[in-house]
Amino acid sequence: MNGPVVSPGPGDNRALLSVATQFFVNGLIVASFVPRLPEIRDRIDISTGTLGALLALGSIAGLGGSASVGRLIERFGTRLVLIAGAIVLVGSLAMIGLATTPWLLLLGLATLSWMDVLVDSAMNLQGSWISGRRSVPVMNRLHGLWSLGTVVGGVVASRAAAAGVSLQTHLLVAAGLLLLVVVFVGRGLLTVDEHVGDDGSDLDPERVAATSTSRRPGKRALLVLLGLASGCSIAMEMTSSDWAAFRLSDDFGATAGAAGLAYVAFTVGMTSGRFGGDWAVGRFGAQRVFDVAIAVTVVALVVASFAPAEWMVIVAYVVAGLGVATQFPKIYDDAAKFPGRPGAGLGALTAGSRIALLVTPAVVGGLAATSLSVGAATAFVTIPAAAIFVVVSRAAAR
Structure with missing residues (x-):
């Protein structure tokens, strides 16, 4: 789009x-x-x-x-x-x-x-x-x-x-x-908003109502996909940041200071990836960056969830942060370019992310309260979320 x-x-x-x-x-x-x-x-x-x-x-x-x-x-x-x-x-x-x-x-x-x-x-x-x-x-x-x-x-x-x-x-x-x-x-x-038509060209504001998403089944399906993609992206990001310290403290017995390094590692990786992401997109193209980023994210999340050593977990969270970094900005950009009513795509995106913000902590917390390790509990959320994210993104692109 x-x-x-x-x-x-x-x-x-x-x-x-x-x-x-x-x-x-x-x-x-x-x-x-x-x-x-x-x-x-x-x-x-x-x-x-x-x-x-x-x-x-x-x-x-x-x-x-x-x-x-x-x-x-x-x-x-x-x-x-x-x-x-x-x-x-x-x-x-x-x-x-x-x-x-x-x-x-x-x-x-x-x-x-x-x-x-x-x-x-x-x-x-x-x-x-x-x-x-x-x-x-x-x-x-x-x-x-x-x-x-x-x-x-x-x-x-x-x-x-x-x-x-x-x-x-x-x-x-x-x-x-x-x-x-x-x-x-x-x-x-x-002071002047842009309006995008179905072909990606500028749309006269007076014609926005004629392209309302509520009247186009295909657009409604795309809005659902945007919501799913944002929810999955938030699940990966939120789980990795909020539960990283628990991964070290509960699974390895790390002290509070050492456990906090996992959170810092993910945050540093994500922030660095976002500041460098625009250069990468300009150099290699948005789709190639997206494909590499999701592949890197999946591998890093698996390592962060099941690695047997603390240092491996910390390194994996840095890499996961780098991989996740460009995903949400791309989804936002796609949603902003959604044709028809301005804000419709972002409305679906924020709805999906808000639902994920409510559901994800409860799911991970519930799983971690069982006999599962924190790493396994996070994997049960992040790995399926990554898989669904890939499928949904491909479907939306088509």
Whole structure:
């Protein structure tokens, strides 16, 4: 679903800076409160199980964002959706910081989840349009900035907690600063949205309704495939990052410090792969990079799950991170180029990823609670996910 490459517009460089900043901000927001969840739990005086339930319920709101994002973008355009969504998204961070009851926390989490889908879709659409007009694509680097934002946000949150900065002060100051950044972002965004026809050419906005996905069975099937692909990709990525430390601590008896190296290994590999992915796509082509990446990912995940030595597991997670790195940006780019209503493809993509975010931890945790090792439990999720991902991607391409 690649359209013709055209020359960058005069405002593209400024728009690229704005979109890149928003990618970084989105990663920063998510990571700003996660390291301080134990404090949030203690302040509200709830159990860890209740906190987990609130996090799950808040994530479900993201499905509402997935269902509404296509129509909102069609009605108001990506620029307005991104700006309004980002303002509320930043506000939700303050809501979480000020929450003193479970219901207020749930409201903040649900608002964050819903707005994150809207902003995520709008910024990926603008990023894809800008990328398509450049000689070297930028989608992988944009997602690399999101990954970098999560690292920075997590480090700042951890250091703030260690320095004795209160949760409310930390998140309110962060929200205030990020609100100023949103003002900067909004001033440089693209003001005119692109619309893609069935043949990949530009589509007159007035004809978008005539190509509505709801009226084309083939398009509905493609939307389902996009959702499946994103869910499988998230399952591979999430399982490898969230359970990497458990793989070393539970299966090898590694100390907390040593076990954390597995998580760091995967994160470093993925972030490095995203910053180098655009060069690889420009040099070898998107399809070849995709084919090599998925093959490397499968081998690395098998080794990470069953290797008999800690150092082999760590190396395997680095390689798995490199392999996974370019998959999600490519899916986002494909979804952004979905013909017809802008945002329809990204709505399906985010729906699939949100469902995977809810289901994957429960499945891996349930399997790990049995006689299976953590490595075997992760393999039961990641290997089938990789296989389905390949099949679905090929089907979508056809």
